[in-house]
Amino acid sequence: MHVQARPTSLPAVDEFVQDVVAGLSRTPKTLPPRYFYDDVGSPLFEAITALPEYGLTRADERLLRQHAHEICRLAGGRAHIVELGSGSGRKTRWILEAFGKPAYHAIDVSAAALDQCRRELSPYSRILLHQGTYTDGLRTATALRGRDPVLVLFIGSTIGNFQPHDALAFLRHVRSALHPGDLFLIGFDLVKSGRTLVDAYDDPTGVTAAFNLNLLARMNRELGADFHLRSFAHEARYNEDARRVEMHLRSLRDQTVFLGAAQRQFHFAPGETIWTESSHKFVASELSAIAIDCGFREVAQWLDAEWPFAESLWSAV
Numbered sequence: 001m002h003v004q005a006r007p008t009s010l011p012a013v014d015e016f017v018q019d020v021v022a023g024l025s026r027t028p029k030t031l032p033p034r035y036f037y038d039d040v041g042s043p044l045f046e047a048i049t050a051l052p053e054y055g056l057t058r059a060d061e062r063l064l065r066q067h068a069h070e071i072c073r074l075a076g077g078r079a080h081i082v083e084l085g086s087g088s089g090r091k092t093r094w095i096l097e098a099f100g101k102p103a104y105h106a107i108d109v110s111a112a113a114l115d116q117c118r119r120e121l122s123p124y125s126r127i128l129l130h131q132g133t134y135t136d137g138l139r140t141a142t143a144l145r146g147r148d149p150v151l152v153l154f155i156g157s158t159i160g161n162f163q164p165h166d167a168l169a170f171l172r173h174v175r176s177a178l179h180p181g182d183l184f185l186i187g188f189d190l191v192k193s194g195r196t197l198v199d200a201y202d203d204p205t206g207v208t209a210a211f212n213l214n215l216l217a218r219m220n221r222e223l224g225a226d227f228h229l230r231s232f233a234h235e236a237r238y239n240e241d242a243r244r245v246e247m248h249l250r251s252l253r254d255q256t257v258f259l260g261a262a263q264r265q266f267h268f269a270p271g272e273t274i275w276t277e278s279s280h281k282f283v284a285s286e287l288s289a290i291a292i293d294c295g296f297r298e299v300a301q302w303l304d305a306e307w308p309f310a311e312s313l314w315s316a317v
Protein backbone atom coordinates (compact mmCIF):
# COMPACT_ATOMS: atom_id res chain seq x y z
CA MET A 1 0.00 0.00 0.00
CA HIS A 2 1.51 3.37 -1.01
CA VAL A 3 -0.88 5.87 0.39
CA GLN A 4 -0.17 9.58 0.45
CA ALA A 5 -1.98 10.61 3.61
CA ARG A 6 -3.78 13.95 3.78
CA PRO A 7 -1.02 16.56 3.35
CA THR A 8 -0.15 18.23 6.63
CA SER A 9 1.02 21.85 6.70
CA LEU A 10 4.40 22.66 5.14
CA PRO A 11 6.47 25.62 6.25
CA ALA A 12 5.10 28.31 3.91
CA VAL A 13 7.21 30.88 2.05
CA ASP A 14 5.86 33.52 4.47
CA GLU A 15 7.17 31.53 7.42
CA PHE A 16 10.54 31.11 5.69
CA VAL A 17 10.80 34.90 5.11
CA GLN A 18 9.82 35.65 8.70
CA ASP A 19 12.36 33.16 10.08
CA VAL A 20 15.11 34.59 7.87
CA VAL A 21 14.33 38.21 8.78
CA ALA A 22 14.19 37.35 12.49
CA GLY A 23 17.40 35.30 12.33
CA LEU A 24 19.44 37.83 10.34
CA SER A 25 18.26 40.69 12.59
CA ARG A 26 19.74 38.98 15.69
CA THR A 27 23.24 39.25 17.11
CA PRO A 28 24.80 36.82 16.43
CA LYS A 29 22.93 36.15 13.19
CA THR A 30 21.23 32.73 13.02
CA LEU A 31 19.16 30.65 10.60
CA PRO A 32 17.00 27.63 11.54
CA PRO A 33 18.57 24.32 10.41
CA ARG A 34 15.25 22.91 9.20
CA TYR A 35 15.68 24.96 6.00
CA PHE A 36 18.69 22.83 5.02
CA TYR A 37 16.37 20.12 3.74
CA ASP A 38 15.10 20.97 0.27
CA ASP A 39 15.53 19.15 -3.03
CA VAL A 40 19.23 20.08 -3.06
CA GLY A 41 19.95 19.87 0.68
CA SER A 42 18.32 16.49 1.33
CA PRO A 43 20.50 14.65 -1.25
CA LEU A 44 23.55 16.50 0.14
CA PHE A 45 22.65 15.23 3.60
CA GLU A 46 22.41 11.69 2.18
CA ALA A 47 25.93 12.17 0.78
CA ILE A 48 27.16 13.32 4.22
CA THR A 49 25.91 10.06 5.74
CA ALA A 50 28.26 8.13 3.42
CA LEU A 51 31.38 10.18 4.26
CA PRO A 52 34.18 8.26 6.00
CA GLU A 53 34.54 11.12 8.54
CA TYR A 54 30.82 11.07 9.50
CA GLY A 55 30.40 7.86 11.48
CA LEU A 56 27.03 8.77 13.03
CA THR A 57 24.72 7.20 10.46
CA ARG A 58 26.72 3.97 10.16
CA ALA A 59 26.71 3.58 13.97
CA ASP A 60 22.96 4.17 14.04
CA GLU A 61 22.38 1.62 11.29
CA ARG A 62 24.65 -1.00 12.92
CA LEU A 63 22.67 -0.74 16.16
CA LEU A 64 19.32 -0.98 14.39
CA ARG A 65 20.45 -3.99 12.36
CA GLN A 66 21.90 -5.78 15.40
CA HIS A 67 18.96 -5.16 17.74
CA ALA A 68 15.89 -5.01 15.48
CA HIS A 69 14.62 -8.44 16.57
CA GLU A 70 15.08 -7.60 20.24
CA ILE A 71 13.21 -4.32 19.72
CA CYS A 72 10.39 -6.28 18.08
CA ARG A 73 10.34 -8.77 20.97
CA LEU A 74 10.26 -5.94 23.55
CA ALA A 75 7.34 -4.40 21.63
CA GLY A 76 5.42 -7.67 21.91
CA GLY A 77 5.87 -8.45 18.21
CA ARG A 78 3.39 -5.95 16.81
CA ALA A 79 3.06 -2.16 16.44
CA HIS A 80 2.01 0.70 14.21
CA ILE A 81 5.42 2.18 13.42
CA VAL A 82 5.63 5.97 13.07
CA GLU A 83 8.90 7.55 11.97
CA LEU A 84 9.65 11.24 12.60
CA GLY A 85 11.84 12.59 9.81
CA SER A 86 12.00 9.44 7.74
CA GLY A 87 14.84 10.69 5.52
CA SER A 88 15.66 8.09 2.90
CA GLY A 89 14.43 5.29 5.16
CA ARG A 90 17.44 3.04 4.58
CA LYS A 91 18.14 2.37 8.27
CA THR A 92 14.49 1.73 9.08
CA ARG A 93 14.39 -1.33 6.87
CA TRP A 94 15.90 -3.50 9.63
CA ILE A 95 13.10 -2.62 12.03
CA LEU A 96 10.37 -3.17 9.44
CA GLU A 97 11.81 -6.55 8.44
CA ALA A 98 11.88 -7.65 12.09
CA PHE A 99 8.21 -6.70 12.54
CA GLY A 100 7.21 -8.47 9.31
CA LYS A 101 5.44 -5.94 7.02
CA PRO A 102 3.93 -3.66 9.72
CA ALA A 103 1.85 -0.53 9.13
CA TYR A 104 4.51 2.16 8.76
CA HIS A 105 3.96 5.93 8.77
CA ALA A 106 6.80 8.02 7.35
CA ILE A 107 6.71 11.73 8.26
CA ASP A 108 8.97 14.23 6.52
CA VAL A 109 8.79 17.80 5.20
CA SER A 110 10.65 16.81 2.04
CA ALA A 111 8.63 15.27 -0.80
CA ALA A 112 11.87 13.97 -2.35
CA ALA A 113 12.84 12.19 0.89
CA LEU A 114 9.38 10.63 1.19
CA ASP A 115 9.54 9.46 -2.38
CA GLN A 116 12.86 7.73 -1.78
CA CYS A 117 11.49 6.28 1.45
CA ARG A 118 8.49 4.84 -0.43
CA ARG A 119 10.77 3.25 -3.02
CA GLU A 120 13.08 1.74 -0.38
CA LEU A 121 10.55 0.66 2.22
CA SER A 122 7.32 -0.34 0.51
CA PRO A 123 8.58 -3.94 0.05
CA TYR A 124 8.95 -4.23 3.84
CA SER A 125 5.83 -2.46 5.12
CA ARG A 126 2.30 -1.21 4.55
CA ILE A 127 3.55 2.33 4.05
CA LEU A 128 1.72 5.64 4.59
CA LEU A 129 3.45 8.90 3.72
CA HIS A 130 2.79 12.12 5.64
CA GLN A 131 4.36 15.23 4.16
CA GLY A 132 4.57 17.92 6.81
CA THR A 133 5.82 18.80 10.27
CA TYR A 134 6.50 16.20 12.98
CA THR A 135 3.67 17.56 15.12
CA ASP A 136 1.03 17.37 12.41
CA GLY A 137 2.31 14.04 11.07
CA LEU A 138 2.35 12.47 14.53
CA ARG A 139 -1.23 13.55 15.15
CA THR A 140 -2.45 12.14 11.83
CA ALA A 141 -0.46 8.91 12.14
CA THR A 142 -1.45 8.06 15.71
CA ALA A 143 -5.12 8.69 14.88
CA LEU A 144 -4.87 5.74 12.47
CA ARG A 145 -3.47 3.29 15.05
CA GLY A 146 -6.73 1.41 15.63
CA ARG A 147 -6.13 -0.98 18.55
CA ASP A 148 -2.43 -1.37 17.84
CA PRO A 149 0.37 -0.23 20.12
CA VAL A 150 2.55 2.49 18.59
CA LEU A 151 6.32 2.51 18.20
CA VAL A 152 7.69 5.96 17.33
CA LEU A 153 11.14 6.10 15.72
CA PHE A 154 13.30 9.20 16.05
CA ILE A 155 16.67 7.89 14.95
CA GLY A 156 19.78 9.57 13.55
CA SER A 157 20.28 11.87 16.59
CA THR A 158 18.08 14.59 15.08
CA ILE A 159 17.21 15.42 18.71
CA GLY A 160 20.74 16.88 18.90
CA ASN A 161 19.74 19.62 16.45
CA PHE A 162 17.19 21.04 18.91
CA GLN A 163 18.22 23.58 21.55
CA PRO A 164 18.24 21.65 24.88
CA HIS A 165 15.10 23.35 26.18
CA ASP A 166 13.24 22.74 22.90
CA ALA A 167 14.42 19.12 22.88
CA LEU A 168 12.74 18.45 26.24
CA ALA A 169 9.57 20.23 25.13
CA PHE A 170 9.52 18.16 21.94
CA LEU A 171 10.03 14.85 23.78
CA ARG A 172 7.16 15.76 26.13
CA HIS A 173 5.04 16.57 23.11
CA VAL A 174 5.78 13.13 21.60
CA ARG A 175 4.81 11.57 24.95
CA SER A 176 1.51 13.48 24.95
CA ALA A 177 0.59 11.88 21.60
CA LEU A 178 1.13 8.34 22.98
CA HIS A 179 -0.72 5.94 25.26
CA PRO A 180 0.95 4.38 28.31
CA GLY A 181 3.03 1.41 27.15
CA ASP A 182 3.66 2.78 23.64
CA LEU A 183 7.32 2.75 22.71
CA PHE A 184 9.77 5.39 21.53
CA LEU A 185 13.08 4.47 19.91
CA ILE A 186 15.48 7.40 19.88
CA GLY A 187 19.11 7.76 18.75
CA PHE A 188 21.69 9.98 20.49
CA ASP A 189 25.13 10.81 19.14
CA LEU A 190 27.55 10.71 22.09
CA VAL A 191 30.47 12.94 23.07
CA LYS A 192 33.76 12.09 21.36
CA SER A 193 37.01 13.93 20.66
CA GLY A 194 36.77 17.47 19.30
CA ARG A 195 39.07 16.53 16.39
CA THR A 196 36.80 13.65 15.33
CA LEU A 197 33.74 15.88 15.54
CA VAL A 198 35.21 18.79 13.60
CA ASP A 199 36.33 16.37 10.85
CA ALA A 200 32.82 14.92 10.74
CA TYR A 201 31.25 18.36 10.22
CA ASP A 202 33.99 19.86 8.04
CA ASP A 203 34.92 17.02 5.71
CA PRO A 204 37.83 17.52 3.31
CA THR A 205 35.69 16.78 0.23
CA GLY A 206 33.49 19.79 1.03
CA VAL A 207 30.12 18.00 1.06
CA THR A 208 29.16 19.49 4.44
CA ALA A 209 30.31 22.91 3.22
CA ALA A 210 27.97 22.56 0.21
CA PHE A 211 25.14 21.45 2.55
CA ASN A 212 25.67 24.56 4.69
CA LEU A 213 26.10 26.99 1.76
CA ASN A 214 22.94 25.63 0.11
CA LEU A 215 21.02 27.54 2.77
CA LEU A 216 22.21 30.80 1.12
CA ALA A 217 21.54 29.38 -2.35
CA ARG A 218 18.04 28.40 -1.24
CA MET A 219 17.32 31.97 -0.11
CA ASN A 220 18.53 33.19 -3.51
CA ARG A 221 16.25 30.68 -5.29
CA GLU A 222 13.14 31.05 -3.16
CA LEU A 223 13.28 34.44 -1.49
CA GLY A 224 14.91 36.62 -4.16
CA ALA A 225 18.07 37.12 -2.10
CA ASP A 226 21.41 38.03 -3.69
CA PHE A 227 23.92 36.17 -1.50
CA HIS A 228 27.28 35.83 -3.26
CA LEU A 229 28.12 32.28 -2.19
CA ARG A 230 31.87 32.61 -2.75
CA SER A 231 31.90 35.46 -0.23
CA PHE A 232 30.94 33.08 2.61
CA ALA A 233 32.88 30.14 4.05
CA HIS A 234 31.67 27.06 5.92
CA GLU A 235 32.97 26.66 9.46
CA ALA A 236 32.50 23.90 12.07
CA ARG A 237 33.58 24.33 15.71
CA TYR A 238 33.25 22.06 18.71
CA ASN A 239 32.08 23.88 21.84
CA GLU A 240 33.27 21.51 24.55
CA ASP A 241 31.49 23.24 27.44
CA ALA A 242 28.12 23.19 25.68
CA ARG A 243 28.86 19.73 24.18
CA ARG A 244 27.81 20.79 20.70
CA VAL A 245 29.21 21.13 17.20
CA GLU A 246 28.30 24.53 15.79
CA MET A 247 28.09 25.17 12.07
CA HIS A 248 28.50 28.71 10.81
CA LEU A 249 28.76 30.60 7.52
CA ARG A 250 31.50 33.21 7.80
CA SER A 251 31.36 36.42 5.75
CA LEU A 252 34.69 36.81 3.96
CA ARG A 253 34.31 40.56 3.41
CA ASP A 254 32.24 43.59 4.28
CA GLN A 255 29.02 43.10 2.32
CA THR A 256 25.32 43.90 2.17
CA VAL A 257 22.75 41.34 1.05
CA PHE A 258 19.30 42.18 -0.26
CA LEU A 259 16.37 39.89 0.60
CA GLY A 260 13.81 40.54 -2.16
CA ALA A 261 10.88 38.77 -0.46
CA ALA A 262 11.14 41.12 2.54
CA GLN A 263 12.51 44.19 0.69
CA ARG A 264 15.21 44.32 3.40
CA GLN A 265 18.99 44.63 3.42
CA PHE A 266 21.34 42.90 5.85
CA HIS A 267 24.89 44.01 6.50
CA PHE A 268 27.74 41.57 7.19
CA ALA A 269 31.03 42.72 8.70
CA PRO A 270 34.18 40.86 7.59
CA GLY A 271 34.45 37.69 9.73
CA GLU A 272 30.87 37.93 11.01
CA THR A 273 29.03 34.59 10.97
CA ILE A 274 25.54 33.21 10.56
CA TRP A 275 25.08 30.36 13.04
CA THR A 276 23.19 27.74 11.03
CA GLU A 277 23.16 24.59 13.17
CA SER A 278 23.99 23.12 16.57
CA SER A 279 24.50 19.40 16.90
CA HIS A 280 24.43 18.51 20.59
CA LYS A 281 26.31 15.49 21.85
CA PHE A 282 25.17 13.41 24.82
CA VAL A 283 26.63 11.11 27.49
CA ALA A 284 25.00 7.69 27.82
CA SER A 285 24.53 7.98 31.59
CA GLU A 286 22.28 11.08 31.28
CA LEU A 287 19.72 9.51 28.96
CA SER A 288 17.53 7.58 31.40
CA ALA A 289 17.03 10.78 33.44
CA ILE A 290 15.93 12.60 30.25
CA ALA A 291 13.45 9.77 29.61
CA ILE A 292 11.94 10.12 33.09
CA ASP A 293 11.85 13.91 32.82
CA CYS A 294 9.73 13.60 29.68
CA GLY A 295 7.23 10.98 30.86
CA PHE A 296 8.99 7.80 29.71
CA ARG A 297 11.04 5.04 31.31
CA GLU A 298 14.08 3.51 29.69
CA VAL A 299 13.49 -0.09 28.59
CA ALA A 300 16.85 -0.69 26.92
CA GLN A 301 19.93 1.12 25.70
CA TRP A 302 22.39 -0.13 23.08
CA LEU A 303 25.80 1.43 22.44
CA ASP A 304 28.00 1.24 19.36
CA ALA A 305 31.60 0.22 19.98
CA GLU A 306 33.13 1.95 16.93
CA TRP A 307 31.51 5.40 16.96
CA PRO A 308 30.08 6.41 20.36
CA PHE A 309 26.33 6.42 19.74
CA ALA A 310 23.33 5.27 21.82
CA GLU A 311 20.03 3.81 20.69
CA SER A 312 17.49 4.06 23.53
CA LEU A 313 14.13 2.33 23.77
CA TRP A 314 11.69 4.15 26.03
CA SER A 315 8.20 3.23 27.16
CA ALA A 316 5.49 5.86 27.78
CA VAL A 317 4.44 5.79 31.47
Ligand code: AVI
Binds near residue numbers: 048056158200278279
Ligand atom coordinates in the same frame (compact mmCIF):
# COMPACT_ATOMS: atom_id res chain seq x y z
C1 AVI B 1 20.41 15.47 10.97
N1 AVI B 1 21.44 15.72 11.96
C2 AVI B 1 21.43 14.71 13.02
C3 AVI B 1 22.79 15.94 11.41
C4 AVI B 1 23.80 16.15 12.55
O1 AVI B 1 24.79 15.41 12.58
O2 AVI B 1 23.59 17.02 13.39
C5 AVI B 1 22.81 17.10 10.45
C6 AVI B 1 24.19 17.40 9.92
N2 AVI B 1 24.73 18.58 9.84
C7 AVI B 1 25.93 18.49 9.32
N3 AVI B 1 26.21 17.23 9.11
C8 AVI B 1 25.12 16.53 9.45
